[in-house]
Amino acid sequence: xxxxxxxxxxxxxxxxxxxxxxxxxxxxxxxxxxxxxxxxxxxxxxxxxxxxxxxxxxxxxxxxxxxxxxxxxxxxxxxxxxxxxxxxxxxxxxxxxxxxxxxxxxxxxxxxxxxxxxxxxxxxxxxxxxxxxxxxxxxxxxxxxxxxxxxxxxxxxxxxxxxxxxxxxxxxxxxxxxxxxxxxxxxxxxxxxxxxxxxxxxxxxxxxxxxxxxxxxxxxxxxxxxxxxxxxxxxxxxxxxxxxxxxxxxxxxxxxxxxxxxxxxxxxxxxxxxxxxxxxxxxxxxxxxxxxxxxxxxxxxxxxxxxxxxxxxxxxxxxxxxxxxxxxxxxxxxxxxxxxxxxxxxxxxxxxxxxxxxxxxxxxxxxxxxxxxxxxxxxxxxxxxxxxxxxxxxxxxxxxxxxxxxxxxxxxxxxxxxxxxxxxxxxxxxxxxxxxxxxxxxxxxxxxxxxxxxxxxxxxxxxxxxxxxxxxxxxxxxxxxxxxxxxxxxxxxxxxxxxxxxxxxxxxxxxxxxxxxxxxxxxxxxxxxxxxxxxxxxxxxxxxxxxxxxxxxxxxxx
Amino acid sequence: xxxxxxxxxxxxxxxxxxxxxxxxxxxxxxxxxxxxxxxxxxxxxxxxxxxxxxxxxxxxxxxxxxxxxxxxxxxxxxxxxxxxxxxxxxxxxxxxxxxxxxxxxxxxxx
Numbered sequence: 001x002x003x004x005x006x007x008x009x010x011x012x013x014x015x016x017x018x019x020x021x022x023x024x025x026x027x028x029x030x031x032x033x034x035x036x037x038x039x040x041x042x043x044x045x046x047x048x049x050x051x052x053x054x055x056x057x058x059x060x061x062x063x064x065x066x067x068x069x070x071x072x073x074x075x076x077x078x079x080x081x082x083x084x085x086x087x088x089x090x091x092x093x094x095x096x097x098x099x100x101x102x103x104x105x106x107x108x109x110x111x112x113x114x115x116x117x118x119x120x121x122x123x124x125x126x127x128x129x130x131x132x133x134x135x136x137x138x139x140x141x142x143x144x145x146x147x148x149x150x151x152x153x154x155x156x157x158x159x160x161x162x163x164x165x166x167x168x169x170x171x172x173x174x175x176x177x178x179x180x181x182x183x184x185x186x187x188x189x190x191x192x193x194x195x196x197x198x199x200x201x202x203x204x205x206x207x208x209x210x211x212x213x214x215x216x217x218x219x220x221x222x223x224x225x226x227x228x229x230x231x232x233x234x235x236x237x238x239x240x241x242x243x244x245x246x247x248x249x250x251x252x253x254x255x256x257x258x259x260x261x262x263x264x265x266x267x268x269x270x271x272x273x274x275x276x277x278x279x280x281x282x283x284x285x286x287x288x289x290x291x292x293x294x295x296x297x298x299x300x301x302x303x304x305x306x307x308x309x310x311x312x313x314x315x316x317x318x319x320x321x322x323x324x325x326x327x328x329x330x331x332x333x334x335x336x337x338x339x340x341x342x343x344x345x346x347x348x349x350x351x352x353x354x355x356x357x358x359x360x361x362x363x364x365x366x367x368x369x370x371x372x373x374x375x376x377x378x379x380x381x382x383x384x385x386x387x388x389x390x391x392x393x394x395x396x397x398x399x400x401x402x403x404x405x406x407x408x409x410x411x412x413x414x415x416x417x418x419x420x421x422x423x424x425x426x427x428x429x430x431x432x433x434x435x436x437x438x439x440x441x442x443x444x445x446x447x448x449x450x451x452x453x454x455x456x457x458x459x460x461x462x463x464x465x466x467x468x469x470x471x472x473x474x475x476x477x478x479x480x481x482x483x484x485x486x487x488x489x490x491x492x493x494x495x496x497x498x499x500x501x502x503x504x505x506x507x508x509x510x511x512x513x514x515x516x517x518x519x520x521x522x523x524x525x526x527x528x529x530x531x532x533x534x535x536x537x538x539x540x541x542x543x544x545x546x547x548x549x550x551x552x553x554x555x556x557x558x
Numbered sequence: 559x560x561x562x563x564x565x566x567x568x569x570x571x572x573x574x575x576x577x578x579x580x581x582x583x584x585x586x587x588x589x590x591x592x593x594x595x596x597x598x599x600x601x602x603x604x605x606x607x608x609x610x611x612x613x614x615x616x617x618x619x620x621x622x623x624x625x626x627x628x629x630x631x632x633x634x635x636x637x638x639x640x641x642x643x644x645x646x647x648x649x650x651x652x653x654x655x656x657x658x659x660x661x662x663x664x665x666x667x668x
């Protein structure tokens with residue numbers, strides 16, 4: 001080691017101290033927001049929908065903060081770093097999906113609903129069955145998504161602190177769980193929104209910084225960056241074993257191209273990604289926080305611009321990590337199934353391991369990743385708690401007799417319970433692959449939620465039985481197929497939950513290609529085998545309301 | 559607050575108005591073909607990534623191949639379609655929707 005690098009070298013202890021300090025700053029800022037929000041939350045519309053006073057631009061930022069999860073920031077760049085081009089599919093699917101939300105869902109939902117995804121169905125259907133169904137799928141989707149984020153947080157912190165002890169991972173999961181409960185119980189939608197806005201700004205700033213530093217190393221020549229990444233890949237043992245060259249790293253097929261089953265699995269994943277977004281409950285309820293449907297449109301336009309820019313940068317981060325991270329770091333990336341690619345890339349462009357610049361950037365990017373996880377788990381917990389309080393307690397249990405304040409009280413208790421359940425489930429799920437859990441959440445959202453949302457807005461004949469069959473059918477088919485897939489049992493993937501025994505009768509790990517059409521089919525069959533005069537009669541009303549905003553929920557005036 | 563029967567009638571009146579039928583026609587004639595277009599374009603990309611590896615790996619410039627250009631075009635088309643929709647909605651949908659909503663509010667407070 002040269003004298004110069006020794007001078008700027010930092011001990012591992014100093015790095016950890018800096019990382020910890022930055023984490024605590026993130027926690028302090030978000031708790032400050034929560035305190036402010038709790039003082040400004042009066043009543044149900046404030047708690048569930050931030051009084052519908054969030055502007056279009058603010059909501060665009062908050063949507064980005066809600067959407068760009070640990071799976072995006074850590075997972076996609078990691079997938080590209082390990083498998084090259086195939087990881088890019090996630091970026092493209094996650095972005096194109098926003099056109100479904102923009103054209104078919106965002107504005108219509110803002111005009112026809114109040115607080116939850118179920119409101120829009122309950123507008124013309126029988127309350128109890130559709131709300132129970134919609135609340136069930138809301139909670140299931142949110143829990144899968146929550147698990148992914150919490151497992152990610154545990155892995156991230158343990159690896160950053162350089163300890164692989166289970167105790168630290170469990171403590172992190174409990175800590176993240178406790179924070180999300182505090183945000184949601186006290187801050188409601190206002191607190192959650194501003195945590196997400198702050199996170200979006202931090203994430204974009206951090207990502208732009210690293211992207212510019214990476215590109216600067218290659219004189220802003222993308223082709224050189226790709227070439228170096230490919231060459232580095234070709235020199236790895238994995239590449240030599242598989243007989244792959246540098247070009248293969250830049251082409252589709254490395255992860256999903258081996259067999260026809262793998263190719264169909266890839267298409268199935270692509271379908272779930274593009275159709276899942278518009279059915280994710282934690283994204284849908286963000287449209288209720290703006291005053292009008294025009295603002296909902298503005299928010300999606302901003303979200304598309306921010307999310308699109310971010311996903312373009314994941315390309316640079318992923319290939320950058322493959323090209324620039326040193327050998328020891330590469331081993332750590334492989335070990336973390338890719339999740340450490342972005343943090344270690346930050347360290348590499350800052351001057352490498354042991355340098356002051358590297359340590360600062362590593363700490364900074366880790367804190368950004370931590371903020372990312374906190375903002376997303378808050379959004380998910382709020383969504384589930386709102387649905388339990390508004391749909392199950394308010395409408396099903398109390399038949400609409402509950403006051404707003406009573407519902408909010410139940411929502412707060414629900415947030416506590418859901419948070420505790422998520423912690424309880426996350427601790428034994430530590431070994432699960434994060435990207436898989438998120439992909440599963442997207443598949444459930446696309447199979448169970450999207451069919452009924454689309455049918456309800458565009459098909460007069462659609463009715464209560466159609467809605468419940470679509471939701472339960474899509475949900476059960478999706479989760480069932482995963483249960484019988486190689487992800488859960490068998491030795492094929494090497495990472496299955498039960499590798500000892502084998503009941504993997506369904507060959508694909510991504511169920512979307514079967515379960516999404518099945519959800520639509522069940523919605524169709526349920527509808528044509530029953531008649532619901534009220535639902536058909538109220539369709540005109542729903543249509544007028546969703547297209548014009550006539551009679552839609554107004555912003556709260558304080 | 560009007561009773562629900564009168565309110566329902568107000569919605570029915572708006573629904574049968576020529577203005578609303580025009581709004582509905584304009585909305586559907588935009589979103590249906592465009593949704594079919596971008597979903598097909600995206601699926602073409604996904605299917606070709608899986609089954610047309612040879613074509614997708616053709617080099618265009620330096621290390622940049624068809625697959626990367628195709629992927630980047632998905633970004634470009636998403637940004638473009640979002641812009642086209644937004645300007646269409648501003649020009650062709652919002653004026654009618656605002657007029658109908660004003661009519662509803664006046665009707666509701668009579």
